[in-house]
Amino acid sequence: MNVQEHLTSEQALWANQMTAKIIEKLLVVRERSAVKIPSGAIDGVHDNKLTEQGPLGRTKTFWTNGFWAGILWQLYSVTQDMRYAEIARYTEDILHDCLSEATGLATHDIGYLFLPSSVLDYKLTGSKHALNDASVAANLLAGRFNPVGNYIRAWNGKTLPGFAPGDSEMHTAGVAIIDCMLNLPLLYWASEITEDPRYRHIAMKHADMAIKNFIWEDGSVIHIVEFDPETSAYVSDFGGQGYQKGSSWARGQVWSLYGFTASYKHTQKQEYLETAKKIAAYFLSNIPDNGLIPEDFCQPAEPWVQDDIAACAASCGLIELAGLVHEKEGRTYLEAALNMLRAIDEKSADWSLGTDGITMRGSTAYHVRDRVHGWNKNYIYADYFFIEAVLKLKGQGVCIW
Ligand code: GLY
8 A cells, every 4th residue: 555645644744743853853963973883872972883892792893883874864865965975974984894804793784784874875876885885795695695504694603692591502603583584685685786686596595494483373483593504403492682582572573574574575475475464463463552662572561671673663664564565454554653653752752952862762682781782772773763664654765675
């Protein structure tokens, strides 16, 4: 269905008001953070991944380092204000360096790094430099494919801290994670640009593998699966950033919901659409009445751990999915997305011009509670997806996924 035609005039007005607020705030924030790559705001001030070393380590290649550029490029797309482009390219110049240092640093998150930065730059400006960087990134992602298990390897070296209790150390050569579903659009993009189907074939093999190994019958998903990288035999699955093994990490639901929606959009394979709908049905049936999303749908009632990142990214996925289905289903997805976005605006957003973040209650992992990556704080990717969702409601911005 056509999303814009189905918004009520009041909903359309709300989306316009949000856009105005976003632009008003970003005009100030962009100058304060012009020479930073923020991963979020602490006490109202953007941190800088280039100078600060958080407990999760890594600076230049920290997996969310593409999202600040993504915010700037999305706003460039609606304003044509070159200052957004200038600041976004500050990030891109630094990410460019990462490509030449990539051995051992690049992970599957190279999609999250380069889709909102170089791919978006290329889509908007045709920059040859951005095209080159995004193409190298796509090749690095494709190079992580294991043809024995048909999965894209997630990480290198040791696993990150903060996983669910009982998660043992994994052999990362055999580890695939559900988050990778939203890295696949880098491969779809590469096939479209090069007219070479190999990238798409790899993406589809991974998506097919995910359907078999990550999605439960009820539409809930597993965060992490370990395979034997020599034989493809299943070794174990893990609760990862969720509450525990077998629980339902909300952001895992979201990466798969949006990832299968994107995979359907790029390939027209019906099974991907059916999978996206199944995950969406589970997600919708678990949204609390107040529209605020928990870190894990199976977490205990207390303490309340909220994840605005999941709410915002799910809204993007649902609005995109609404555009691919018939009216009855589409309306349900659209209303759920609006419910979550409005809940963020009313109960979680900070529109003050003196602070750098917008969404105030994201959480990266149920078992991580430190000041930098802990509970109920601002994260750059929550803000990115909030902005993407609002623009998507208006039929504006650029879909990079
Ligand atoms: N992709 C990692 C996360 O969602 O935290």
